[in-house]
Amino acid sequence: MPGRLKTVLFCYTANSAPQQQLVIDGIMNKKVAVLISCEESYQGATVGVVAQFQELARYLNQDLVGVIVGRPNSRGEIAVDPTDPVSAATRLTERLYDARVTDYRLDTVRSNEVWEHLRSVPAAADPTNLSIGNAR
Numbered sequence: 001m002p003g004r005l006k007t008v009l010f011c012y013t014a015n016s017a018p019q020q021q022l023v024i025d026g027i028m029n030k031k032v033a034v035l036i037s038c039e040e041s042y043q044g045a046t047v048g049v050v051a052q053f054q055e056l057a058r059y060l061n062q063d064l065v066g067v068i069v070g071r072p073n074s075r076g077e078i079a080v081d082p083t084d085p086v087s088a089a090t091r092l093t094e095r096l097y098d099a100r101v102t103d104y105r106l107d108t109v110r111s112n113e114v115w116e117h118l119r120s121v122p123a124a125a126d127p128t129n130l131s132i133g134n135a136r
Contacts, residue, residue: 005056031063031099033092035085039073063101066092 012023034053036046050067057064070085072078079086100117104110 005052027060027062029061031065031096031101032057033065033089033096034067035089036067036069037072037078038069039071041071058103063099065096065099065101068092 011017013020017023032053034050036049038046040046046069053067054064056062068085068089069083070078070081071083072081102110102114
């Protein structure tokens with residue numbers, strides 16, 4: 001976690017913080033998503049940011065359900081980004097609370113099937129639906 005973020009976070013969660021428990025309860029165990037706007041199409045430009053958010057999510061016991069990167073260079077340009085981050089963000093928000101995040105450790109007891117909880121849910125009929133489970 002970057003030092004600046006730690007400073008802000010610990011300022012509000014330290015034992016001396018006046019509303020420490022309220023702040024901790026408000027940020028722990030949430031489902032979160034990261035939306036990044038970056039004009040660089042080079043993957044390495046956002047890798048560090050994503051890694052920091054992944055570690056922050058783990059530290060706060062949060063489920064990081066997705067990362068969307070848009071690559072605009074000026075106001076409004078995000079709408080014409082060929083990767084369509086606006087639609088991707090819409091789909092992500094639609095499944096935010098139902099998304100299942102796994103972070104297995106060596107000693108984690110788990111089933112041999114990742115999607116067993118969805119067996120009773122019919123597959124999407126729309127081949128253009130690129131939400132999780134339908135990605136091409």
